[in-house]
Amino acid sequence: MSIIIHNISKKFGAFTALNNINLNIPTGHLVALLGPSGCGKTTLLRIIAGLETADTGKVEFEGDDYFSPVVYGKRIGFVFQHYALFRHMNVFENVAFGLRVKPRKSRLSKAEIKDRVFSLLRLVQMEHLSDHYPGQLSGGQRQRVALARVLAIEPKVLLLDEPFGALDARVRQELRRWLKKLHDEIHVTSIFVTHDQEEAMEVADQVVVMNEGKIEQVGTPEEVYHKPASGFVYNFLGNVNLFHGRIEHGQIHIGEISMEWPENELVINEDSHEQLKTATVFLRPHLLEIDKSPNYKSSFRAKIKHINAAGSQVKIELVASWGDSIVAEISHERFKELQLKKNMEVYVSFDKQNLFITPGLLT
Amino acid sequence: MTDNELIKLPVDYLPVHVQASVRETGLVKWLLIIISTLFLGFFLFIPLITVFAEAFRKGIAEYFNAFSDPAAIAAIRLTLITALIAIPANLIFGLAASWSIARFNFPGKNILITLIDLPFAISPVISGFIFVLFFGLQGWLGPWLAENDIKIIFAIPGIVLATIFVTFPFVARELIPLMQEQGNEEEQAAMLLGASGWKTFWKVTLPNVKWALLYGVILCNARAMGEFGAVSVVSGHIRGKTNTIPLHVEILYNEYNFVAAFAVASLLAFLALLTLAVKSIIEWKYKHP
């Protein structure tokens, strides 16, 4: 079932949680709502579920206009961040709940309910703990029970609020892959909320990046990563070096380097049509190269402050000649070849094609 | 972790001169325990024992004789009737109040909670008196009630009303804080899983608060059966008709019929002990779900 979100706005007092959100989620997709805390992603999810009302706008399910506050009977599977398992019921009873509360006419027989619950428990690998109570389970186990519980009602939409937020790193990794696999099997339209870009990139087939109540970009993980629509998206999706530059006569000046930049691109303030004097330049650490001598035109001097060689890449912290801190990542081979040491003076260079520039100052 | 561990553990880590003074705490500990025991013994335990000792002073036959008095039987009956009306009334109220207060946000909530607690702050005598003023002959509805031959004051309805008033907050005040603490995510989950409002309430809310509910009910029951001041004002003390157990105890005592007074009182004391036992069990259950 597809979900279409029209012009949704929501305020809590003076705080704008959502500002005119429009979004189209096609059937069968696995979508991540990604953004920093307070960006409105959880509020949007709760409005889709009917747990919250929007001030304006509406949510349509496959053309079926849905704005009723009555949430039951809609077959929306919602997994709460802290799972909200029924603490007085064991795992079996939790999963069976949605089947048992159906009206008598459409309710399955006891034996059928039992079969269904156990097949779901097999799916989430919780069969052996069916008589345990939520209080006796680990975080990851509770998460899987919560999922089995909503899958029992054969949801048309699956909504997950920070599904891995309360788990430790290892369990989180495992559950991510598992969720992806599960989605491949059942193919139900799914939306999950996360503040972890890695998680969104790995699990989702479509990422919605949100900031301050607005959608910054919608796209596949590759699109948002490689073609970010804004500085915020570029910044949020990975480690980044951020420089503030001056604009003069079609040139951007950052410290001792300057680059040509056509004045008609980007650097116009939409409101005043005035030319901006500043720009923010983003660059990912792995796109920086380090050399002992200058080789490109756009290379600058920097001093090595700290080296961290523990990891798949060597992380080098530097200070540019004009005082900005910079992080670069290079391969271990290159690191050995250059024989870099702390306090060494080096030249840092980059390919202009890889720069991401936005007008104004962004911090 | 037991308290013993808390006190014993640090000793090994402390310097020698401090260890000596820690051992002194053992002395302080037992001194405080003895003071407490003596205080509680004098003020609580001896009165409790006295009730039973006085009741059996002249033997078992005399004890049971007190219950063959028709007035005693009538008093027990009236007390049971009163409790059987007051408890369900306040139970339904407690559930409604806790659902509306703990599950929704609206302005003035704290004022409402304070108003619900109000009957606890009011002297029992005044609690009875307000009903006399309202329904009594000189009261607001008195003349109209007399015309239509409806008796409320100095009759059973007055006793029931006064009892409902003094036991009014018991169930609500046990449920509201617990339900506020538990939050409503489980109910939201239940509704999203397709449960109706009623089913959510019966299958999710009620099982989660059942011990607190039972706790509120037994406290409500103890007070309903034992209320003296408020009921005394509205009852009119008509022997065999409008006397509850505590009022019957008062009459017997004032007639210097001490054995009978304490025998009947022992029923209430036994009820109190039962209440305390159930309360302890519930508290244990609550800590070991």
Next chain:
Amino acid sequence: MKFKFKKYSPLPGFGLTFGYTIFYLSLIVLIPLAALFFKSFSLTWHQFWDTVTDIRVLASYKLTFMAAFIAALINAVFGFIVAWILVRYQFPGKKFIDALVDLPFALPTAVSGIALTTIYSKNGWIGQILEPIGIKTAFSPLGIMIALTFIGLPFVVRSLQPALDDLDLEVEEAAACLGANCWQTFYKVILPAVLPSLLTGFALAFARGLGEYGSVVFISGNMPLKTEITSLLIISKLEQYDYAGATAIAVVMLIISFVLLLLINLLQSWNNRRVNNGGVN
């Protein structure tokens, strides 16, 4: 935007339960209480003032306040010790003592009244020891104090227990307190930390003592000007069909109760703020 009384919630039943709550509260509590105040308006100010400042009434206030205050004070001291041993120590019979503390809540006041009277009258277990050495307990203000101490104890203990339970590190140190510093630790560390709870317990015990009737009426002897508490005075006015007089005194007592209730609420919110601020204030 339209004003909404209640914030949106996906759960149903607000109208029904809120409506019933208000209805039942009004019917049982608010309307009858309002009747008392309206009745008092039928008195002239002069009548009202003369009634509530009558010498017998004044004597009853004084007695009621003094007895309730001293009883609450005794409970504050001994209740503290009882709460302390229940929270801090492990000893045989602890569960029994813990349960026993609630006895005054559970035991009907009339029963405790006749039991205390029997014990402290001149033939009673304790009375026969105290009477020969000149201490008259039953049918004297001392008896009233004893009854009010009995009634008020659980309030102090139950208010203090959670607060003492929350103390951790400080109490560790205090439990290992060092000779002369022991008292300092107590009143510099422990007492300030649990003060709001102690005051709440004290105020609750005091408020209960002011309105208490059942356990006092037997032991007090009810002599006007000497051992007649205010609650009893209201009843005797009623028995003489002096509704106006009873109303006036009841209104005064009610207002005092409300002031105490307000005070207790303030104490509790003070306590909650301290807890939420991690006890910094």
